[in-house]
Amino acid sequence: MALIVQKYGGTSVGSVERIQAVAEKVRADHENGHRMVITVSAMSGETNRLIGLARQLNDAPALREMDVLVSTGEQVTIALLCMALQKLGMRSRSYTGGQVAIETDSAHGKARIKRIDEHRLQADLNEGVIVVVAGFQGVDEHSNITTLGRGGSDTTAVALAAALKADECQIYTDVDGVYTTDPRVVAEARRLNVITFEEMIEMASQGSKVLQIRAVEFAGKYGVPLRVKSSFVDGPGTLITLEDDEQMEKPVVSGIAFNRDEAKLTIRGIPDQPGVAAQVLGSISDANIEIDVIVQNVAKDNSASITFTVNRNDLPQAEALLRSIAAELGAEEVTADSKIAKVAIVGVGMRSHAGVAARMFECLAEEGINIQLITTSEIKIAVVIDERYLELAVRALHAKYDLERLR
Amino acid sequence: MALIVQKYGGTSVGSVERIQAVAEKVRADHENGHRMVITVSAMSGETNRLIGLARQLNDAPALREMDVLVSTGEQVTIALLCMALQKLGMRSRSYTGGQVAIETDSAHGKARIKRIDEHRLQADLNEGVIVVVAGFQGVDEHSNITTLGRGGSDTTAVALAAALKADECQIYTDVDGVYTTDPRVVAEARRLNVITFEEMIEMASQGSKVLQIRAVEFAGKYGVPLRVKSSFVDGPGTLITLEDDEQMEKPVVSGIAFNRDEAKLTIRGIPDQPGVAAQVLGSISDANIEIDVIVQNVAKDNSASITFTVNRNDLPQAEALLRSIAAELGAEEVTADSKIAKVAIVGVGMRSHAGVAARMFECLAEEGINIQLITTSEIKIAVVIDERYLELAVRALHAKYDLERLR
Numbered sequence: 088m089a090l091i092v093q094k095y096g097g098t099s100v101g102s103v104e105r106i107q108a109v110a111e112k113v114r115a116d117h118e119n120g121h122r123m124v125i126t127v128s129a130m131s132g133e134t135n136r137l138i139g140l141a142r143q144l145n146d147a148p149a150l151r152e153m154d155v156l157v158s159t160g161e162q163v164t165i166a167l168l169c170m171a172l173q174k175l176g177m178r179s180r181s182y183t184g185g186q187v188a189i190e191t192d193s194a195h196g197k198a199r200i201k202r203i204d205e206h207r208l209q210a211d212l213n214e215g216v217i218v219v220v221a222g223f224q225g226v227d228e229h230s231n232i233t234t235l236g237r238g239g240s241d242t243t244a245v246a247l248a249a250a251l252k253a254d255e256c257q258i259y260t261d262v263d264g265v266y267t268t269d270p271r272v273v274a275e276a277r278r279l280n281v282i283t284f285e286e287m288i289e290m291a292s293q294g295s296k297v298l299q300i301r302a303v304e305f306a307g308k309y310g311v312p313l314r315v316k317s318s319f320v321d322g323p324g325t326l327i328t329l330e331d332d333e334q335m336e337k338p339v340v341s342g343i344a345f346n347r348d349e350a351k352l353t354i355r356g357i358p359d360q361p362g363v364a365a366q367v368l369g370s371i372s373d374a375n376i377e378i379d380v381i382v383q384n385v386a387k388d389n390s391a392s393i394t395f396t397v398n399r400n401d402l403p404q405a406e407a408l409l410r411s412i413a414a415e416l417g418a419e420e421v422t423a424d425s426k427i428a429k430v431a432i433v434g435v436g437m438r439s440h441a442g443v444a445a446r447m448f449e450c451l452a453e454e455g456i457n458i459q460l461i462t463t464s465e466i467k468i469a470v471v472i473d474e475r476y477l478e479l480a481v482r483a484l485h486a487k488y489d490l491e492r493l494r
Numbered sequence: 495m496a497l498i499v500q501k502y503g504g505t506s507v508g509s510v511e512r513i514q515a516v517a518e519k520v521r522a523d524h525e526n527g528h529r530m531v532i533t534v535s536a537m538s539g540e541t542n543r544l545i546g547l548a549r550q551l552n553d554a555p556a557l558r559e560m561d562v563l564v565s566t567g568e569q570v571t572i573a574l575l576c577m578a579l580q581k582l583g584m585r586s587r588s589y590t591g592g593q594v595a596i597e598t599d600s601a602h603g604k605a606r607i608k609r610i611d612e613h614r615l616q617a618d619l620n621e622g623v624i625v626v627v628a629g630f631q632g633v634d635e636h637s638n639i640t641t642l643g644r645g646g647s648d649t650t651a652v653a654l655a656a657a658l659k660a661d662e663c664q665i666y667t668d669v670d671g672v673y674t675t676d677p678r679v680v681a682e683a684r685r686l687n688v689i690t691f692e693e694m695i696e697m698a699s700q701g702s703k704v705l706q707i708r709a710v711e712f713a714g715k716y717g718v719p720l721r722v723k724s725s726f727v728d729g730p731g732t733l734i735t736l737e738d739d740e741q742m743e744k745p746v747v748s749g750i751a752f753n754r755d756e757a758k759l760t761i762r763g764i765p766d767q768p769g770v771a772a773q774v775l776g777s778i779s780d781a782n783i784e785i786d787v788i789v790q791n792v793a794k795d796n797s798a799s800i801t802f803t804v805n806r807n808d809l810p811q812a813e814a815l816l817r818s819i820a821a822e823l824g825a826e827e828v829t830a831d832s833k834i835a836k837v838a839i840v841g842v843g844m845r846s847h848a849g850v851a852a853r854m855f856e857c858l859a860e861e862g863i864n865i866q867l868i869t870t871s872e873i874k875i876a877v878v879i880d881e882r883y884l885e886l887a888v889r890a891l892h893a894k895y896d897l898e899r900l901r
Binding site for chain 1: 510513514544547548550551552555556558559560562563565566569570572573574576577578580581587588590592593637638639
């Protein structure tokens with residue numbers, strides 16, 4: 088008998104019929120002897136409806152009141168799911184974030200969970216009650232309602248699983264698992280049975296939007312086994328875990344991540360001396376613009392150049408800032424390019440394998456794709472290329488590492 | 495500088511525009527130097543929408559979960575009203591029933607308020623913050639969400655006014671006050687400036703549906719001055735108070751109440767002996783059927799007859815019960831009549847005036863209206879008549895007591 092926390096997102100509970108389907112699924116697991124804790128999001132569309140009402144009244148509503156407003160979305164779903172479960176003869180009880188209590192800091196709209204009082208839930212579980220908890224929400228120490236921000240329901244599920252020492256935290260979504268890469272780009276992409284937290288974080292931050300990275304980090308920190316499953320089709324999904332124990336020989340590369348949300352900026356001909364990089368990049372960060380890849384080179388004339396990427400939406404502001412710094416520093420030139428894409432190979436197996444990078448570059452060279460930037464971590468090698476070649480690069484790398492044969 | 499509690503019902507906050515109008519009104523009162531506490535209902539239609547979702551999932555949903563569900567309606571309104579107030583430059587903070595806290599018993603769907611912790615609201619008011627509280631809801635001692643049932647938002651407003659020792663509790667609704675009688679029946683009906691709690695209770699229970707009787711009783715018990723005002727037109731409304739101090743000479747009759755929701759049952763030829771009335775009426779009460787007027791007579795042959803009224807919807811069940819008791823008691827006959835109406839004259843001035851009843855009966859006789867039943871209290875005389883004569887009776891009595899000249 089396992090203790091399982093399940094999370095169902097907005098599309099999974101988007102209608103009365105979908106809620107009934109969730110209830111059937113929960114009943115099946117409960118009848119298999121598992122103790123069940125369910126976290127749900129607002130019905131799809133509901134949060135946007137509420138935000139729409141707010142915007143009509145106030146273009147900059149207080150975040151405290153926005154949280155009071157949007158937290159009703161999940162509260163509606165917990166009550167409806169309990170009713171559906173009770174209709175099937177199950178005992179079930181709903182809890183808002185405040186009732187659990189899920190205590191957060193006071194950062195309305197993006198609160199972080201501080202602690203969870205699991206006693207009441209535990210008492211219900213011991214009585215065979217199916218517990219249904221509103222995702223995405225909590226209360227601060229003064230009982231003010233808070234919300235956790237984007238992907239908050241995933242985080243709620245993981246936090247509950249950690250507090251209750253659950254055997255598994257299952258995130259139900261509209262895909263049936265984590266894939267070697269986006270199947271819309273590579274038809275041969277395969278669902279992974281297992282992936283490590285580290286790999287998942289690299290895959291997520293590189294643009295695989297199955298799970299919120301925050302929830303994955305949280306699960307990794309507390310060692311909560313996380314499983315991504317589909318609400319719509321049956322299947323084992325993908326287990327995200329600390330170590331991939333199932334396979335003796337870990338694959339070198341587990342997946343290909345990519346994104347085309349970034350733009351590239353270069354400043355050339357700046358003095359090669361301490362403090363210059365800080366001056367250039369500091370001014371960008373100070374404007375709250377997130378920088379992703381950073382590369383610095385020194386040219387033959389001993390002048391330096393710095394290239395970095397930012398989100399494409401931030402390009403105009405970043406470019407303006409960079410030009411004003413360039414003037415201060417007497418830099419040679421500033422160039423901007425929004426037509427780039429980033430492709431990365433990810434895998435914990437890389438750690439123990441030499442030559443992975445060389446093989447990647449060779450593969451791209453074979454396809455005639457020029458590499459503009461390279462950045463690496465222990466379990467990832469990412470390159471920036473012309474966005475026209477993105478799909479070609481992903482397909483070629485997927486084939487190169489035999490990912491269509493990965494299990 | 496007064497402390498005022500205001501309550502706005504569902505139609506008063508039924509749209510974004512209506513909420514803006516409420517915010518303007520609240521600002522005006524706040525700028526006149528008053529400390530303001532606002533209680534709101536769910537936007538009109540919202541509660542029914544939520545109940546509709548519930549019914550699709552479960553024809554007999556658990557009351558605990560219904561309360562979790564429908565309490566979101568008021569929670570949406572408090573957030574939106576705060577946003578509208580903030581847009582106007584006011585400082586404002588919202589509270590759910592649980593956050594106040596408004597502690598109730600655990601009777602989900604019809605909970606009763608046990609106590610209110612007013613400290614947090616008081617602290618806000620001292621800082622000049624406009625406090626907005628969700629009506630209709632509270633929490634029990636285990637933090638379960640409860641709702642107060644029909645008219646619950648009025649009760650919330652009165653309870654807050656009592657706890658905060660407010661100077662006045664203003665109930666905004668879609669009528670501009672309490673009238674001498676229903677203006678749809680008597681065109682000359684006048685708005686009353688002042689009415690006592692006792693009179694209001696008699697008026698309300700007789701069918702004047704301006705205010706929930708429960709809120710009026712509550713206000714009377716704690717001596718909270720209650721004012722009914724219109725959300726849609728300006729005006730003083732009607733003040734409901736302990737004693738009508740403004741007028742030295744109280745009017746004998748303040749209003750004419752009526753209703754046609756009742757039906758009449760008579761059982762004739764039963765033994766005139768102790769316990770028979772209890773047996774007859776007990777069986778009706780045991781079936782949870784509310785009995786209103788009760789009259790017992792003894793005939794010349796020393797057999798007794800009992801006549802009583804019930805809600806028209808309960809007539810079939812009540813009649814069946816009565817027939818089975820009639821068989822047991824060997825009663826002569828049972829008759830039922832659903833085509834009746836009840837008309838009552840109400841006024842605290844009756845206490846010190848003789849001949850009020852006689853004048854009423856005289857008036858009805860002049861119109862050729864037969865009186866079927868009579869029942870009286872200290873401040874009310876009610877008669878049951880054929881429902882065809884209802885409007886005629888009300889108009890005649892309104893004229894007889896010069897109510898069109900009442901202020």
